[in-house]
Amino acid sequence: MKELTSSQIRQMYLDFFKSKGHEVMPSASLIPHDDPTLLWINSGVATMKKFFDGSVVPKNPRITSSQKSIRTNDIENVGHTARHHTLFEMLGNFSVGDYFKKEAITWAWELLTSPDWFGMDPALLYVTVYPKDTDAKRIWHEEAGLPLDHIIEVEDNFWDIGQGPSGPDSEIFYDRGQEFNNLADDDPENYPGGENERYLEIWNIVFSEFNHKPDDTYEPLPHKNIDTGMGLERVVSVFQHAKTNFETDLFLPLIKATEDESGRYHYGDSKDTDVSFKVIADHIRAVTFAIGDGALPSNEGRGYVIRRLIRRAVMHGQQLGIDHAFLYQLVPVVGQIMQSYYPEVLEQADYIAKVVRMEEDRFNETLKDGLQLLNENIEKAKKAGVKQLTGKSVFKLYDTYGFPLELTKEIAADQGLTVDQDGFDSEMKQQKQRARLARSDAKSMGVQRSLLLDIKTPSKYVGYEKLTTSAVLKNIIADEKQIEEITTGNAELIFDQTPFYAEMGGQVADRGVIKDDQGTIVAEVTDVQHAPNGQNLHTVKVLAALKVDDSYQLEVDQIFHNKVRKNHTATHLLDQALRDVLGSHTHQAGSLVEPDYLRFDFTNLGSVTVNDLKKVEEVVNEKIWQALPVKTVVTDIEAAKKMGAIALFTEKYGKVVRVVKVGNYSTEFCGGNHVDNTSELGLFKITSESGVGAGVRRIEAVTSKAAFEYLDHHDQLLQQTVQQLKLTQLKELPHRLEQMNNEIRDLKQQVATLEGKLARQQxxxxxxxxxxxxxxxxxxxxxxxxxxxxxxxxxxxxxxxxxxxxxxxxxxxxxxxxxxxxxxxxxxxxxxxxxxxxxxxxxxxxxxxxxxxxxxxxxxxxxxxxxxxxxxxxxxxxxxx
Missing domain, CATH: 3.10.310.40 (Diaminopimelate Epimerase; Chain A, domain 1)
Structure with a gap:
């Protein structure tokens, strides 16, 4: 078998499936987009849910990716086992209603065993199949050529997460040889699929073909899918003959850098110190990527995970004799390891390191308080004659101060005390329950809406050129049925072309009306969304008869539309102005473009000062008054990147993209509507700035007439104040307010003196x-x-x-x-x-x-x-x- 680097393995996997007609999907942000069920992207398929549940039909039903993922449900195992990680990469190939079992199995076999690809010895490969999946067993044996004694039937080989898509799966194992036996030869677990180190699972192929219904019955899905997952860290350990994932090129440079920081301990010296080296290497990878994708340390949600990982790594650093901030120095090491596929890590290394350093310094202060509390708890227990620290007190140390449980146990043991493990577990269970309740109960994987999936009527969006057009009605959907005619009620419509913008990228959908050939309004358009196959799906209130194949006049509300496009262009100017004033580390974390106002969320470590807000506002208005032309360029994605176009980390882009250029000032990927010249905005005014989450700030603003009305309202309030204070000019107001504040202060002092005298008399x-x-x-x-x-x-x-x-x-x-x-x-x-x-x-x-x-x-x-x-x-x- 070849000896390959992690970068070579990743690229080879993607190249193989690209040769089979798959589109290579770039790794998505760790922060889920429009998915309240996930705290982090936790698998490759998590980014494909919109394709598998039918809400979006991909341009290419064959997809492959190497997806960075985070899982923290068993963080305590990291460092103690060979393969537990918080951050890992999942190599995957996916078929959305295209190929199925035969191709998935034979291609997997080709990639693994062909000398042109991975070149593994076929005699060392084993697979498990679901006992009732006789088709998979046949294909493995007859098509791939795997001997029957290398195919094991396992009852657990059925992928099922409850209601939603499910199906049998087939796991692939690599026999690493006798030297990796961690159990006796006669142990019943010493086989492919058992709990052992010799037969290592490297790939899982899920054949998603059923819908798990609420009554626990299963029905065939309208479209069968393939979802596979190969853990990069695992397969790299095979190619590099590593005992665990940590002795690979993904982790060893981090372990070496930690050894240099320690100066006292070396990896391999002892089991205890090895755990600390592994925890540090694992956690700094997760922290680096999470911060790079826009998350920041905090006391809740994703921020809490980052804070906990940093604190856990710092504590393990102390066990290695590192009593100073050091994690931040590992950030560029992570960047160098991952540079071939994730160049953005090194590009953001200075910013990420700054965030990590700030959190390390903060924790070092907190650590002193935590140690003091632990010592106080120990003294209380001793005085009370108790030999055990309560689970509640130990959990507080763990949850509030970041103390790993094992460290608390060690310190307590030195003082002759134990820890109430059951009480600690109870507190942990309650916290996890609270976390689950805090998240949405939305389904983690929806079921395909087959009606819309099957509608593939061509429909063109013409709203970039015109807001009124004649169009033929092609589809009417009402009560989940496709009908030919409707006279009243609510419905969803698809036309052969439309000027109505479908909600996307923060821009709200257009509103307007539909008229018949007599000019009579027959429907009001209340919303427009994208159908799974990409058509603009109009939600309407039907006022008169509508019939398939008849022509209608579609008219967008131009006043509504023009307000929206002004605010959309303003968000582009605001985005760039924030980068100019606050620094390049800020990036968009969400936006909403309404006709009456705009909302823009962005990452930033702290609040924005009044002076900086003023500068941002001045920059945006300066660009408006410079009357910059707004141009749209349709090009390929590589050309767009060369133009310097800014892409949102939450969005996916096809080969052909739309780039909006505002003069030479702002260049962004965008499919929304914009003005032709910034002068159309007239005026830009920030109305509020606030924090909406860990490291995320929100600006709300208005433009044009709304900005004038906002300023006019405040001017009226000032004039009323001038009149009430009987002043002659507005410029006298600051001086008068200062006088009043001094008078109020003096009066308060007099009142306090009199109250004191009164109290003494009483x-x-x-x-x-x-x-x-x-x-x-x-x-x-x-x-x-x-x-x-x-x-x-x-x-x-x-x-x-x-x-x-x-x-x-x-x-x-x-x-x-x-x-x-x-x-x-x-x-x-x-x-x-x-x-x-x-x-x-x-x-x-x-x-x-x-x-x-x-x-x-x-x-x-x-x-x-x-x-x-x-x-x-x-x-x-x-x-x-």
Whole structure:
């Protein structure tokens, strides 16, 4: 067998299937696009769902890809096993209703065994098949030539994730030889398909041919599909004769760089340190690619995964004696390893490293707090005579401070303690349940809508050239049936041509009307979406008879359309302006182009300053006033890239693409509608900037008339303010506001002084006549002060005068509001009286709650009528003690 690098293996796989007529699909972003069921892209087929569920028909039904993927459901196993990873690549070939079992099997055999390709020894290959899939077994034996004793029937070989597409599968195993036996020769698992290291699974071919229905029955799919997956890391370990995936060229440079950082430990020294080397190498790959695709560390969702991976890697670095930030230095190493297929990693290496470094520094501070908390928990356990740390406390260390469970166990063991594993597992289970509930319950794989799949009527979009056209109605769909005529209700229509834009790329669909040959409106177009075969599918409200093969006049609402196209061009200008002002690391994370406003999401580490927002706005307006021409170029994708066109990481592009150029300022891939000249926008105004997620900011803005109206409204508000303040000119407003702020500050100081005097006058007699209750002195009273701040001031006076053992004061500064304070002298505290205990007894009587220290506690409530009852309850509580 050949010795190949990981880059050669990946490219050879793609080239093979390209030679079989497959389109090579580039690796999609790790961040799923329009799929709420996934946190990350977790397989090659995850990016193909729109093809398999029939929502989109691919231009080529044969597809191949090498897809980067992330899975974190068993992150604890990373480093401890030979093949668990958070980030991995899945090589796959897919057929969407085209070829099926024979081609999938024979091509797999050719790729694996042909001397022109992988050149594996056929005698070392085994396959498993589903027992009832006699066709697959026959093809493996008769067509591929695999001996029957190399074909094993396994009951589990049926791919099924619940409702949706499913079918039998066939797994391919490579016999790595006697030296990889990890079980006794007579062990029942020591066979292809068993749990062992000798027979390594390298490929799985799924024959998707059934629909798993809600009643747990199966029906044939209208179109049978092929979905295969070959783990790149696994197959590289075979070609490079590696004991595990980590002894390959995908990981060894990272392990070597980590050895250099450590200076004390080397890979292979011991099992424990090897785990740390593996975890670091694995996690920095996942972190690098995730940040490169636009995710950033945070406390939730994808950001939480990144944060957890970084912290876990840092902790393992400490176990290797690395007590400084080091992960960020591994980012360019990842880039160099993956450069042949993912050149963008090295291009973004400085930005990714900066994000990682910031997170490392933040965690090093957090780590100190975590160690302090762990030590406190250990001391508490020892004082209580307990030999085990609670699962809840250990999980808090794990979840909040990023402490790996095994590290907590080690530190606890040094102190003679164990960890409540069951309690920890319970907390982990609850967290995973919360995470599942936080995500959409949408189906992970839909079932093909066969009606639309079968409609292949040619339909042309002519909206780039004209907004009104005559067209022939070709298809009417209503109640999931194709009909010839409709007179009322709702329907979906396909015409031979249409000027109506179908929603895509953030631009909303056109609205408008359909007229008959008499000029009568027969339908209102309320929405337009893309049908699976690419036609513009019009959702309409039918007002009069519509009939297939009749001609109609399609008219787009031009006012609506023109507003949308202005805002769409503005998003292109805004995108480039953000790069210019904030830096090239920012990229689009979503957009919405409506007629009345535009919304633009972009990645950025922090909030955007007022000055930077002002600069962005100035840049966009400057480009508008320069009256730049907006040109559209239709070309091939390579030529477009040479032009410098910016592509969205969430979008797929065909061989022919549409590029929108705004002068020499902005060049982007875009299929939307735009103005002919930036001067048509007139004016651009940002109305808000905010954070919408970890590292994602959102700008909303308006253009043209909407921008004028926005500014005019604010001008009217300013003029009203000038009139109310009795000023003569707007320019006097800042000075007048400064004067008013100074006056307000002075008045507040006077009020505070007067309130203090009033409080002292009210309490002069109270402090002098404490009540004796059960051997202790008590001052309990309702006072008329402004709130909690004044109550605390009175408590300070009481403490200075040593007026009594206990103080209970209440005030009602406003309707439906109560403030309570309880103070206990040192003598009272020594006697066992705690302010926190007392206030918990009386706060409910005023409709509230509170707490505090043994010597001072406070509470709030909403029932002023209960104040006297609360004061009486305080006296009763002391009496009973």
């Amino acid at each position: 309490t002069a007699d109270i402090f002098q006549h404490p009540e004796n209750v059960n051997g202790k002195t008590l001052v309990a009273a309702q006072v008329e002060v402004a709130g909690m701040q004044q109550l605390r001031a009175l408590a300070d006076q009481w403490k200075a005068k040593n007026s009594s053992d206990i103080l209970v004061l209440a005030t009602s500064p406003a309707e439906n509001k109560v403030n309570l304070i309880v103070a206990v002298s040192p003598t009272g505290v020594k006697a066992g009286i705690k302010a926190g205990d007392l206030i918990k007894q009386i706060a409910p009587l005023v409709g509230g709650g509170g707490g505090g220290r043994p010597d001072l506690a406070q509470a709030g409530g909403k029932k002023p009528a209960g104040i006297q009852a609360a004061l009486a309850a305080a006296k009763k509580w002391l009496t009973e003690r």
